[in-house]
Amino acid sequence: MGSLAFFIASLGFLLPLVSNANPLDKRAAALKPFNLRVTFKPAAYAVPSTIQHVQDAVACGASNGVTVTAKSGGHSYGSHGLGGEDGHLIIDMRNFSNxxxxxxxxxxxxxxxxxxxxxxxxxxxxxxxxxxxxxxxxxxxxxxxxxxxxxxxxxxxxxxxxxxxxxxxxxxxxxxxxxxxxxxxxxxxxxxxxxxxxxxxxxxxxxxxxxPENNIVFQYFFSPSSASQLATALTALQDFTRNSQPPELNMRLFLSSFTTFSGVYYGSRSDFDKIMNPLLSKMGIGSGTVSTNSWLNTLTSFSNGPLAQTGTYDTHETFFSKSLMPEYMSPEAITALSNYWNANARSNSRQWYLLFDCHGGNGSAITKVSADSTSYAHRNATFKMQFYDRVASGNYDPSWMPFLNGWVKSITDAMPSVNFGMYINYADTSLTKDEAHTHYWKDNYKKLVDVKMQYDPKRVFEGPQIVGS
Ligand SMILES: Cc1cc2nc3c(=O)[nH]c(=O)nc-3n(C[C@H](O)[C@H](O)[C@H](O)COP(=O)(O)OP(=O)(O)OC[C@H]3O[C@@H](n4cnc5c(N)ncnc54)[C@H](O)[C@@H]3O)c2cc1C
The missing domain is CATH 3.30.465.10 (Uridine Diphospho-n-acetylenolpyruvylglucosamine Reductase; domain 3)
Structure with missing residues (x-):
């Protein structure tokens, strides 16, 4: 490792050398992942500012037998941008932001x-x-x-x-x-x-x-009082998203201790009302707010803070998360999901949520792209479901992981012959390598391994869940 550290330093882009701030503060910030539950110690950390620097860093890792990992925004739920395990050479792409x-x-x-x-x-x-x-x-x-x-x-x-x-x-x-x-x-x-x-x-x-300007931004409030009321709403939403949701309408159900149904419609208010009112009635949703927003204000409505990201990035959470990308949830699966919510989630005082993004279906541009034109394996997923369990302060106790694992299992057990996809951008650290490969890339995995062998046969780019690992 001595020669590696020396080599990186000699390139002049080792983190402390490019910093005007206290080098130790800057270094600590770089190593602090978005998800504080999952921290790792890299072997070396490069902050290139030219393509030649990136080439030199990759060559340095490869010739020293050190696995190389690129990092951009550092938001991976499994801290994959820090390698997802100790000992990687991290190439931080922060200077490539034009x-x-x-x-x-x-x-x-x-x-x-x-x-x-x-x-x-x-x-x-x-x-x-x-x-x-x-x-x-x-x-x-x-x-x-x-x-x-x-x-x-x-x-x-x-x-x-x-x-x-x-x-x-x-x-x-x-x-x-x-x-x-x-x-x-x-x-x-x-x-x-x-x-x-x-x-x-x-x-x-x-x-x-x-x-687009003049966008209809909506947020409704929903308080299901029983498992069957939640199941009714989810059944109506799934049916609508699969069959009737137009491309101009984007939305999500955020199930938590408070539940919201929100999104954007790119069209007129009268068309929006015509499309949305029958759905709201089927889902049992009443009150909410609807406003007309410019493009940047539309983005800000969903950004939990200002769009501008200035200074040293220092936003973090401590959490465990999982995902499911179902093409269809049977009545049994929806009942299992809703019963689990009623029995286990409602009484859980941590800051958990289950987000249903209305991802696919007949009217979705995602689904219209042919399944084999990219390696993204979830074209037909109706919902992108994100299960998230976080603590406001302190550590996440591993004994809490069965809460979300059990929720996902209750759904998948109800449809045992189906390979529910999962989304690596909501990385689940509890998956084994094989599980990750099977659920993240489904039928595309075999071809991905072939391409990996062609472009990275020595597995310079590795990680606990990525292709070829
Ligand atoms: C608060 C929050 C909100 C989110 N909202 C959404 C959302 O609305 N929609 C959505 O789809 N996802 C969302 N995500 C998930 C997000 O898309 C993923 O976490 C994503 O991988 C983060 O990218 P990053 O560059 O910030 O992360 P990093 O941790 O830097 O990188 C993630 C992975 O990409 C690889 N990588 C990064 N840069 C490069 C590169 N230049 N070359 C090669 N490989 C690279 C890394 O090695 C790592 O494996 C959200 C995540 C968070 C934390």
């Missing part, structure tokens, strides 16, 4: 280290452009895009990865290539759903769209 729009072509070059709030603002400031992306302004473009990217324009505009035209990638052999539908198409296919295992992306070229 956003440059070609307004005529409606394309943008975006660095993976940009955080979503800053990227959205920069796109808007260059000809009112936008891309489809997630809601949290601190999330990095890199991890989000390389593994999915669902947000409040996805039903009309697809996932973030559906809007990538090409990516610039430093490979395991430290060469730089372009990946697109015409250049290295297998790599391009793999990057869009499983990117962490294939290289370090230094730039994405996206297609953009003109941001």
């Amino acid at each position: 956003v440059t729009v070609d307004q005529t072509a409606q394309t943008a070059n975006i660095g993976p280290g940009g955080r979503l709030g800053n990227v959205a603002t920069a796109l808007y400031n260059q000809g009112k452009q936008a891309i489809s992306h997630g809601t949290c302004p601190g999330v990095g473009v890199g991890g989000l895009t390389l593994h999915g990217g669902y947000g409040l324009s996805s039903r009309g505009r697809g996932l973030t990865l559906d809007n990538v035209l090409e990516a610039t990638v430093v490979l395991a052999n430290s060469t730089v290539v372009t990946a697109s539908t015409t250049q290295n198409p297998d790599l391009f296919w793999a990057l869009r759903g499983a990117g962490a295992a294939f290289g370090v992306v230094t730039n994405f070229k996206f297609k953009t769209f003109t941001a």
Whole structure:
């Protein structure tokens, strides 16, 4: 390790050398993951500012037998940006955060280290452009895009990865290539759903769209009083999302100690009322608020704070999470989910939630993309379900993990012959490698391993759950 540390330092981009602030503070901040439950000790930490630096860092890791991991926004639920285990060489892409729009072509070059709030603002400031992306302004473009990217324009505009035209990638052999539908198409296919295992992306070229203004932003309040009332609402929502939800309507049910049903409609208020009122009535939802918002205010409505991410990023939570990507939940599965909520979740005083993003179905741009055109394996998932259990302060006691594990099991046990997909962007640290591969990538996993062998046969890019691990 001595030679590795020396090599990184000699490149001049070891973290303390680029910092004006107290180097120790800056180093501690870099090593502090979003999820404080899951911390790791890297072997070395590089903060490149040129592609050559990235190439040198990858070569350094490869020649010293140290596994290499790229980090962008550091928001992985399993702290995969810190390697997901001790001992990796981390390449922190924070300096690759430029956003440059070609307004005529409606394309943008975006660095993976940009955080979503800053990227959205920069796109808007260059000809009112936008891309489809997630809601949290601190999330990095890199991890989000390389593994999915669902947000409040996805039903009309697809996932973030559906809007990538090409990516610039430093490979395991430290060469730089372009990946697109015409250049290295297998790599391009793999990057869009499983990117962490294939290289370090230094730039994405996206297609953009003109941001819609006058958007209908809604939030309704819902207080199910029994398991059967929750089951009725979920059955109605599932049926609507699969069969009738139009691409202009994006929404989610947030089940917690308080429950909300919220989203955005890109259209007129009268059309919104016509579409939404029958659904609300079937779900048993009454009161709420509906307002008309500009594009940036629409994003802010769901961002839990300002879009601008300035200074040293220092937002963290302590939590365990899981996901399910069901194409369909049978009445038995919905009953099991609702009974578990009634018996175990309602009485749980931790800050748990279960989020149902209305992801797929006949009207969703995500589902319309053919299943084999990217490695993202969940095109037909009706809901993107995120189970989250957090503590406001202190440590998360591992003895609490059965709460969410049991909830997921109650649902999957009700449909034993189905492989419920799971979303690596909501990484579940309790999965074994095999479980992770099976649920994150389903039928695409075999081809992903083939592409991995082609581009990274020595497994320079490794991690506890990524392809080839
Ligand atoms: C508060 C919060 C809100 C979220 N909201 C949403 C949402 O609305 N929609 C949604 O879809 N997801 C959402 N997510 C999940 C988020 O998309 C993932 O956690 C995502 O992987 C984070 O990306 P990152 O770059 O910030 O993380 P990192 O931890 O830096 O990276 C995540 C993974 O991507 C790899 N990676 C990162 N950059 C590169 C690169 N340049 N080249 C190669 N590999 C790279 C890392 O090695 C790691 O495996 C949210 C997460 C949080 C914490």
